[in-house]
Amino acid sequence: MKQKSLVPPKFAIAAASFLYDPDLPDHLYRTYARIVGLAWQKEEETERSYEKTPALTVYELAVICNLSVRNMWRHIGELGERGLLAWEEEKGVQTRMIFFPVWPGNVTSVKDFFESADEPASAVPAGQVPLAPEVANETHKALAEFGVNILEPLARQVAALPHVTPDLVRAWGDNLLKRPGIHNLPGLLLHILQRHTEPPPPPAAPTRSGPAPQAPLPDPVTIAGNNGSGDVDEHASSGTAELADALPDDLGRALRDLGWSGDDAWAEVRGVAARDPDFVWAWVRYVEAHPRLGAGFLRTQLRGSSWPAEKKDGAARERERQWQEWQRQEDEGELMEAVLSPTEEAMARYNIAPETMAAWKKAQDELALQMTRATFDTWLRSALLLSVDDGRATLGVRHAYAADWLKNRLDRVIKNTLGRHLDRPVEELEIVLLQEGEGERTQ
Amino acid sequence: MTDDKIRSLQSVGGTRVAIRHREDAGQDILVEATPLGQRLAWLLASLDGGAAPRKEQHPEDTRSQPFYVVRHSRDLDRHVMELVDALIELRIAHPRLVQLELELPGAEVAP
Numbered sequence: 001m002k003q004k005s006l007v008p009p010k011f012a013i014a015a016a017s018f019l020y021d022p023d024l025p026d027h028l029y030r031t032y033a034r035i036v037g038l039a040w041q042k043e044e045e046t047e048r049s050y051e052k053t054p055a056l057t058v059y060e061l062a063v064i065c066n067l068s069v070r071n072m073w074r075h076i077g078e079l080g081e082r083g084l085l086a087w088e089e090e091k092g093v094q095t096r097m098i099f100f101p102v103w104p105g106n107v108t109s110v111k112d113f114f115e116s117a118d119e120p121a122s123a124v125p126a127g128q129v130p131l132a133p134e135v136a137n138e139t140h141k142a143l144a145e146f147g148v149n150i151l152e153p154l155a156r157q158v159a160a161l162p163h164v165t166p167d168l169v170r171a172w173g174d175n176l177l178k179r180p181g182i183h184n185l186p187g188l189l190l191h192i193l194q195r196h197t198e199p200p201p202p203p204a205a206p207t208r209s210g211p212a213p214q215a216p217l218p219d220p221v222t223i224a225g226n227n228g229s230g231d232v233d234e235h236a237s238s239g240t241a242e243l244a245d246a247l248p249d250d251l252g253r254a255l256r257d258l259g260w261s262g263d264d265a266w267a268e269v270r271g272v273a274a275r276d277p278d279f280v281w282a283w284v285r286y287v288e289a290h291p292r293l294g295a296g297f298l299r300t301q302l303r304g305s306s307w308p309a310e311k312k313d314g315a316a317r318e319r320e321r322q323w324q325e326w327q328r329q330e331d332e333g334e335l336m337e338a339v340l341s342p343t344e345e346a347m348a349r350y351n352i353a354p355e356t357m358a359a360w361k362k363a364q365d366e367l368a369l370q371m372t373r374a375t376f377d378t379w380l381r382s383a384l385l386l387s388v389d390d391g392r393a394t395l396g397v398r399h400a401y402a403a404d405w406l407k408n409r410l411d412r413v414i415k416n417t418l419g420r421h422l423d424r425p426v427e428e429l430e431i432v433l434l435q436e437g438e439g440e441r442t443q
Numbered sequence: 444m445t446d447d448k449i450r451s452l453q454s455v456g457g458t459r460v461a462i463r464h465r466e467d468a469g470q471d472i473l474v475e476a477t478p479l480g481q482r483l484a485w486l487l488a489s490l491d492g493g494a495a496p497r498k499e500q501h502p503e504d505t506r507s508q509p510f511y512v513v514r515h516s517r518d519l520d521r522h523v524m525e526l527v528d529a530l531i532e533l534r535i536a537h538p539r540l541v542q543l544e545l546e547l548p549g550a551e552v553a554p
Contacts, residue, residue: 013531039541055544098542 012037031075068249142166146173148186163197171199259295359421360385391427396434403431476509484511490522
């Protein structure tokens with residue numbers, strides 16, 4: 001049996017009406033396009049009248065859409081609420097999703113269709129803005145004042161919108177005329193009029209330093225607030241959902257459970273998690289273990305660079321202080337020579353066998369692909385594999401704080417990776433502090 | 444169609460379609476000279492004024508399959524875009540062609 005690829009081989013249909021809809025969050029559009037794209041398949045050797053996409057489970061759909069099952073359901077629900085997806089139950093055990101793409105078209109009967117087939121828009125030479133004889137409409141005239149070809153179907157469609165009045169057209173047209181950097185004023189005017197029911201806000205009061213700034217172009221939130229179907233809060237919540245989606249599902253859930261909320265907060269934690277997810281996880285676990293602390297405390301900690309310590313005794317505080325000092329020195333280049341010292345120098349200084357060093361370099365290359373660059377640079381780049389003996393590997397690091405961190409978080413990953421490159425299992429990983437001479441065990 | 448300067452794009456009903464870049468930065472559309480390919484080439488040519496498509500064969504391989512050449516002009520491009528939009532709409536507007544069946548475990552079916 002020939003195995004077909006599940007996703008479209010080359011292209012998926014992207015409906016422009018949705019693609020440029022500011023009310024439709026990007027993450028929902030992406031999911032919508034992916035779902036619609038799945039309908040490309042054909043069954044072979046079928047006797048059905050119409051070939052159809054093989055049924056999928058929600059899990060399969062979630063994998064294809066790169067979502068968790070929970071978020072898959074949430075996206076389906078939101079798309080359903082927006083009328084982009086519909087459901088139809090079959091026999092009580094199957095559910096069929098049917099798509100209703102919204103395509104322009106106002107023809108209601110064959111008679112209307114052929115009667116409405118008027119002159120083609122292409123009959124109007126480009127660059128000219130003729131006024132049709134039948135145009136007595138003030139809105140048409142207002143549009144034409146700003147170069148809009150009112151014989152084009154889009155222009156007629158916009159002019160027919162109930163909220164588009166001559167005053168609105170002139171308000172926006174005059175506003176755009178004052179702006180630099182607009183090459184297609186008619187096109188931009190039509191685009192704005194389609195989605196903006198209010199005139200542009202008045203210019204702000206002049207300031208001492210110069211002329212009054214121009215009124216801002218409509219922003220997405222303002223436009224969303226005028227769509228009649230959803231308010232600004234709904235739009236904002238969609239944005240929050242999108243930001244939360246950018247995080248691993250379990251991390252997003254943990255943050256929500258701690259009361260994490262607000263677009264700014266989600267954007268902030270997303271940035272930190274992109275640099276170092278382990279750092280975020282460490283503080284999330286810390287706050288989870290301390291019920292009196294909350295999202296506010298967590299946010300403050302994520303803005304810093306200190307890692308949490310369950311019990312900061314004197315030794316732990318000293319290790320952290322030394323670690324921060326080492327990082328400061330590294331930032332200032334004081335340790336650059338040591339970090340970037342040649343391999344031969346490290347092998348001579350720590351008496352590392354050539355084959356051990358070769359295996360460690362390969363393991364480092366692989367480890368770098370298994371974590372964020374920041375994590376690798378911070379914890380592993382300067383580490384050295386000192387020896388391997390009877391399933392016991394000794395890794396040298398430059399600070400006790402790094403030793404603690406690696407032992408607690410990457411022990412298994414390092415052992416597995418090392419084992420692959422040494423062609424023998426590594427059952428125990430010992431992490432020691434690198435000294436000027438030979439390695440010295442930390443514990 | 445054995446010239447290494449062409450790029451094969453798609454097969455329509457078993458008829459190969461390719462493009463060949465010209466030195467003037469334009470491109471020619473090449474359609475394999477099968478019965479279906481002949482009709483397809485004529486359809487494309489009709490979008491550009493209706494001139495008959497030119498039939499060619501690889502100059503160094505007279506045993507190779509001949510093909511039709513349609514110049515990708517500005518008018519042809521405009522009509523191709525409209526045709527593509529129309530074809531997509533034809534298919535996506537069909538009540539049964541654009542749908543996806545989702546199998547749910549019995550427990551997940553709403554009462």
